[in-house]
Amino acid sequence: MPLQKKATLLITNIGQLITMEGPVPRVSDSMNDLGLIKNGAVAVAGEEILAVGESQAVEGKVDLAEGCIAIDADGGVVTPGFIDSHTHPVFSRTREDEFEMRILGKSYMDIANAGGGIRASVRDLRETSKADLTKKTKTRLDTMLSYGTTTIEAKSGYGLSTESEIKSLEIINNLNETHPIDLIPTFLGAHEVPDEFRDKREKYIDLLINEMIPEVTKNKLAEFCDIFCEEGVFNIDESRRIMIAAKKHGLKLKFHADELGASGGSELAAELGAVSAEHLVHISDNGIKAMAEAGTVAVLLPGTCFSLGHSNYAPARKMIDAGIVVALSTDCNPGSSYTESLPMIISLAGLNYKFTAAESISAVTVNAACAVDRGGQIGMLQSGLVADIVLWKINDYRELPYHYGVNSVQKVIKRGKIVIG
Numbered sequence: 001m002p003l004q005k006k007a008t009l010l011i012t013n014i015g016q017l018i019t020m021e022g023p024v025p026r027v028s029d030s031m032n033d034l035g036l037i038k039n040g041a042v043a044v045a046g047e048e049i050l051a052v053g054e055s056q057a058v059e060g061k062v063d064l065a066e067g068c069i070a071i072d073a074d075g076g077v078v079t080p081g082f083i084d085s086h087t088h089p090v091f092s093r094t095r096e097d098e099f100e101m102r103i104l105g106k107s108y109m110d111i112a113n114a115g116g117g118i119r120a121s122v123r124d125l126r127e128t129s130k131a132d133l134t135k136k137t138k139t140r141l142d143t144m145l146s147y148g149t150t151t152i153e154a155k156s157g158y159g160l161s162t163e164s165e166i167k168s169l170e171i172i173n174n175l176n177e178t179h180p181i182d183l184i185p186t187f188l189g190a191h192e193v194p195d196e197f198r199d200k201r202e203k204y205i206d207l208l209i210n211e212m213i214p215e216v217t218k219n220k221l222a223e224f225c226d227i228f229c230e231e232g233v234f235n236i237d238e239s240r241r242i243m244i245a246a247k248k249h250g251l252k253l254k255f256h257a258d259e260l261g262a263s264g265g266s267e268l269a270a271e272l273g274a275v276s277a278e279h280l281v282h283i284s285d286n287g288i289k290a291m292a293e294a295g296t297v298a299v300l301l302p303g304t305c306f307s308l309g310h311s312n313y314a315p316a317r318k319m320i321d322a323g324i325v326v327a328l329s330t331d332c333n334p335g336s337s338y339t340e341s342l343p344m345i346i347s348l349a350g351l352n353y354k355f356t357a358a359e360s361i362s363a364v365t366v367n368a369a370c371a372v373d374r375g376g377q378i379g380m381l382q383s384g385l386v387a388d389i390v391l392w393k394i395n396d397y398r399e400l401p402y403h404y405g406v407n408s409v410q411k412v413i414k415r416g417k418i419v420i421g
């Protein structure tokens with residue numbers, strides 16, 4: 001029986017159609033299940049997916065609207081739009097000077113303790129106009145989109161004053177209205193203690209709890225609250241207090257946890273019912289157990305270890321074996337991981353976590369959707385869901401990690417419209 005709606009866009013001749021239909025989330029072995037259809041087609045009506053399946057079946061049941069755009073995928077790979085579930089895109093100056101200092105022997109923490117790092121980006125952002133920051137952020141979003149990312153989680157965290165955190169969150173919210181990428185805003189006022197509070201950190205925690213969090217939630221500027229929970233930044237007790245306050249104000253929780261040392265951040269994330277905990281390079285066995293039991297998603301960021309020149313990577317396979325939901329993300333930021341490319345992250349996850357290409361694709365689609373509390377709503381090609389689709393210039397999805405450092409995107413479709421290609 002023909003479908004009621006007519007197709008406004010029809011993609012045919014898809015050699016490998018990766019639908020991701022199947023369990024949400026993908027855990028353990030099911031991460032290798034891509035819901036793959038050979039010789040497939042996708043029909044779109046307006047902003048939504050109308051039909052997905054084998055070419056003949058889709059073409060047999062779909063009527064074409066007048067002016068329907070027909071795309072021949074030429075036997076290539078098609079996937080859902082990728083979801084980058086951990087980014088810091090609102091910043092001003094880049095920090096290539098620090099990258100070179102690290103190459104020459106300084107550590108990330110040496111640079112941070114000398115006043116560089118996050119605090120340097122805070123000084124820059126405060127001096128940059130909203131218009132200039134918006135322009136710079138938009139350029140990063142354009143690059144992300146060109147690499148196949150159609151949804152991101154975007155954090156503030158380089159303002160660290162009520163005014164400049166709000167400025168950052170407003171930029172994220174405004175770009176969500178004007179840019180094809182969907183942005184999910186996260187308040188990261190607890191990214192670092194800013195210069196003016198170094199000798200009175202209690203006062204900054206007080207400001208976070210009693211002014212910034214209430215102000216951000218009153219103005220509905222963020223969906224999540226995140227914190228850099230790490231010895232030397234915010235310790236466990238401080239993190240607990242700040243995150244309990246955030247939760248009371250209705251924010252969902254995310255944690256930068258156990259990145260540079262095992263501080264117990266993953267256990268705390270699980271205890272407070274956080275949606276996700278991220279980095280996790282030094283996660284303990286207890287932390288793994290706690291996250292698996294709580295259903296806290298692990299967002300792994302191999303680009304950060306790569307760009308910091310660290311040889312230690314998160315124990316990703318151990319987490320998968322424990323049944324944790326695992327997502328992959330760029331951590332795009334000016335300090336520890338300056339990349340907009342999820343395909344590059346997929347290469348790094350293959351080599352350093354021993355992820356198959358299919359596991360990595362699950363981690364940037366279905367599971368990344370869970371990391372932003374949108375499991376089953378995005379990251380899949382299924383009739384009725386939003387039409388976020390990427391066509392790749394490759395014939396086998398395993399080329400994604402293999403052909404590294406290049407952009408294999410052919411076309412990006414966001415909400416049913418061709419936005420790249």
Ligand code: NIG
Pocket residue numbers: 117118121228256259304331333334335336337
């Ligand atoms: O996720 N770890 C904390 N925050 C960022 C780094 C921020 C920066 O250095 O500017 C991260 O790696």
Ligand code: FE
Pocket residue numbers: 086088256331333
């Ligand atoms: Fe981060």
